[in-house]
Amino acid sequence: MSPVRKPHNLITEYWDDMEYFLAEAEKVEKWRKETDAPIFPKRYIRHCILSAFLFLEAFINGEYFEQMNFADGIAGLKPIQKRDLETMIIKTSFDEKWSSWVADFMEQSKPNLQNEVPYKNLLKLKSWRNQLTHYKLHELFIVAHNIQTISNAREARKFSQQAIRWYYDKTKFEVPEWIARDIMN
Numbered sequence: 001m002s003p004v005r006k007p008h009n010l011i012t013e014y015w016d017d018m019e020y021f022l023a024e025a026e027k028v029e030k031w032r033k034e035t036d037a038p039i040f041p042k043r044y045i046r047h048c049i050l051s052a053f054l055f056l057e058a059f060i061n062g063e064y065f066e067q068m069n070f071a072d073g074i075a076g077l078k079p080i081q082k083r084d085l086e087t088m089i090i091k092t093s094f095d096e097k098w099s100s101w102v103a104d105f106m107e108q109s110k111p112n113l114q115n116e117v118p119y120k121n122l123l124k125l126k127s128w129r130n131q132l133t134h135y136k137l138h139e140l141f142i143v144a145h146n147i148q149t150i151s152n153a154r155e156a157r158k159f160s161q162q163a164i165r166w167y168y169d170k171t172k173f174e175v176p177e178w179i180a181r182d183i184m185n
């Protein structure tokens with residue numbers, strides 16, 4: 001019998017994508033150093049950074065569903081409740097999800113989490129994602145060149161792990177086995 005694998009959903013797929021793209025970026029980086037190639041493909045770096053952001057966005061949305069007891073689905077909700085839920089998920093910014101929602105999930109009264117290093121690193125990752133996806137065409141090459149580095153891909157992974165540790169540290173929720181094994185290792 002094979003070992004139990006983490007649940008199959010977008011959250012875990014984004015994590016797996018990030019891990020895959022980082023591993024491929026590392027291979028390209030090794031090849032670049034061995035051949036001293038001045039130009040090399042950076043798509044894996046870009047995909048790693050974007051997948052790290054997507055993982056964290058999907059994770060916090062999933063946690064919101066679970067904490068609000070929607071884990072079993074929303075079929076029983078009234079139309080107005082569904083609309084309110086959709087508004088909450090779609091119209092709440094990434095920053096608010098990671099500051100306000102995490103604070104709401106905590107046992108203590110609402111602390112200000114925005115000055116903490118993990119939160120600031122989340123904003124850095126968001127900035128990279130924004131710069132790679134919301135750009136002026138004439139700025140793309142410069143922006144992409146500055147962001148698409150192997151060190152930033154490694155940092156994106158580190159920021160993701162740090163955010164998950166921070167989340168469970170702040171909320172005191174039980175860490176699922178797959179997160180302990182695959183992310184917090």
